Amino acid sequence: MSNESKRQGGIRATQKEATGKAVLEAARAEFESVGFEAANLRAIAARAGVSAGTVLHHYGDKRELLHAALFDDLEETLRSAVAKLGTGSLETQLSELTRAVFRYYQRRPKLSRTLLKESLFADEPWAQKFNAQVHGVHGAIARLTEEAIARGELRPGVNGALFAVAYFSFFYFALIAWVQGAHDSPVTLVEHLVHQHLEGLRPSEKPPRRRKP
Amino acid sequence: MSNESKRQGGIRATQKEATGKAVLEAARAEFESVGFEAANLRAIAARAGVSAGTVLHHYGDKRELLHAALFDDLEETLRSAVAKLGTGSLETQLSELTRAVFRYYQRRPKLSRTLLKESLFADEPWAQKFNAQVHGVHGAIARLTEEAIARGELRPGVNGALFAVAYFSFFYFALIAWVQGAHDSPVTLVEHLVHQHLEGLRPSEKPPRRRKP
Structure with missing residues (x-):
């Protein structure tokens, strides 16, 4: 692996981690604001500035997201x-x-x-x-x-x-x-x-x- | 109220109480047998030998029945x-x-x-x-x-x-x-x-x- 591709890989890993953290933080805020029952993945994705697909890719469903x-x-x-x-x-x-x-x-x-x-x-x-x-x-x-x-x-x-x-x-x-x-x-x-x-x-x-x- | 209608009223009250007890006992058996999530009112009614309508008349929904x-x-x-x-x-x-x-x-x-x-x-x-x-x-x-x-x-x-x-x-x-x-x-x-x-x-x-x- 070239130094350049290692650097790119490092950046991607850091971005992935940052996205994960942002989604979890958005989930906590959304759950607290509207309650677990009423919370929906689309609103959580919007808070985190990512697509609903990204949220679903990381976490299977709402309950899994809550636990994480x-x-x-x-x-x-x-x-x-x-x-x-x-x-x-x-x-x-x-x-x-x-x-x-x-x-x-x-x-x-x-x-x-x-x-x-x-x-x-x-x-x-x-x-x-x-x-x-x-x-x-x-x-x-x-x-x-x-x-x-x-x-x-x-x-x-x-x-x-x-x-x-x-x-x-x-x-x-x-x-x-x-x-x-x-x-x-x-x-x-x-x-x-x-x-x-x-x-x-x-x-x-x-x-x-x-x-x- | 005549003695006869008092007697009839007494029988009805006793029957109503017996039905209520039978429904609750059936609910406990059904909940234990299949779990709360899977339990349904129709099966509980069948166990108690009454109609689903009678169960619904006494208890609004499954959760209320569980609590009762x-x-x-x-x-x-x-x-x-x-x-x-x-x-x-x-x-x-x-x-x-x-x-x-x-x-x-x-x-x-x-x-x-x-x-x-x-x-x-x-x-x-x-x-x-x-x-x-x-x-x-x-x-x-x-x-x-x-x-x-x-x-x-x-x-x-x-x-x-x-x-x-x-x-x-x-x-x-x-x-x-x-x-x-x-x-x-x-x-x-x-x-x-x-x-x-x-x-x-x-x-x-x-x-x-x-x-x-």
């Missing part, structure tokens, strides 16, 4: 949120994570309902992709838990994987309540639930009574 | 599960509740996925009905928590309403994981999560050191 538009975007949000976690207590780190991820959903409230419904009840291949995404964050939380045990914040032998599942339970419950309009401050709800989970509900142990001689 | 068939049934399951709770510890009572409600979902696994998706992301008027249903169980759990505090099982001042939200978070997480094929024993998962939530993750308090004289 949302999953990659959420993936990036999750990765960067986990990477940016500070060196505070486990409770502080989880608050940071919760805030960062909710900010993502809050940027596009209408779309969030669709995203959540589609990700929790996805069919293959998206179910597997979504599970892999959750699995990644799950691993990160289990690691944070191990570090908290090492710092003496948590009891030795605490099940970090189970705690990560508890965190996800709280997160999704609050997110579902929020997209359904049943809760105004999902971040605070998650924080309270995590706090109660860490502290437990049992009476604090009484110091052993001194036996009488 | 599922919500009343689940409502009855929840009410009877709460009523039957024994006098064990809070943890035992919650296990009983979890088992009873999961048994309901496990009887019709295919339908459960639809039920869950439809109830978590319902539009009005079903969203409100579903919220009222959750609210009822929420209140029952908050009461059980108060009783557990009174028995000395939990710390005084524990937030029972928040604990009820934690329970729901665990329950729905396990249920979603199960309908998605990602978890085999949802009841055990809920039990482990509830146990960890009750016990907490903090190091147990050390008895205060005796000060040296």
Whole structure:
């Protein structure tokens, strides 16, 4: 391959990537503006400045476009949120994570309902992709838990994987309540639930009574 | 109104109720057998031994029929599960509740996925009905928590309403994981999560050191 044709190939690849990004960005804007049901491929193509044929060539149908538009975007949000976690207590780190991820959903409230419904009840291949995404964050939380045990914040032998599942339970419950309009401050709800989970509900142990001689 | 026409009216009301029940039972069987998407009103009418017109007269469309068939049934399951709770510890009572409600979902696994998706992301008027249903169980759990505090099982001042939200978070997480094929024993998962939530993750308090004289 000549240097000139390599250069041309490079330009084409860059253009293709730019077109893909523009289509996904247009899809997110269109879905948020008119809702998933009402959105149509022609309008998305027009927003991206490409033909409807180009959109169809890249993505088979509207649902596939939705998944492509949302999953990659959420993936990036999750990765960067986990990477940016500070060196505070486990409770502080989880608050940071919760805030960062909710900010993502809050940027596009209408779309969030669709995203959540589609990700929790996805069919293959998206179910597997979504599970892999959750699995990644799950691993990160289990690691944070191990570090908290090492710092003496948590009891030795605490099940970090189970705690990560508890965190996800709280997160999704609050997110579902929020997209359904049943809760105004999902971040605070998650924080309270995590706090109660860490502290437990049992009476604090009484110091052993001194036996009488 | 003569005694004869009262008697006739009574028979008609009983027949109408019986028809309604037969249609709902047929709808549940048809939805479970072929799935919500593929189910059609004609087949449901045939199962119930009535005309398609009768089904349409009682229920506007397939989605309305789905909600009617599922919500009343689940409502009855929840009410009877709460009523039957024994006098064990809070943890035992919650296990009983979890088992009873999961048994309901496990009887019709295919339908459960639809039920869950439809109830978590319902539009009005079903969203409100579903919220009222959750609210009822929420209140029952908050009461059980108060009783557990009174028995000395939990710390005084524990937030029972928040604990009820934690329970729901665990329950729905396990249920979603199960309908998605990602978890085999949802009841055990809920039990482990509830146990960890009750016990907490903090190091147990050390008895205060005796000060040296």
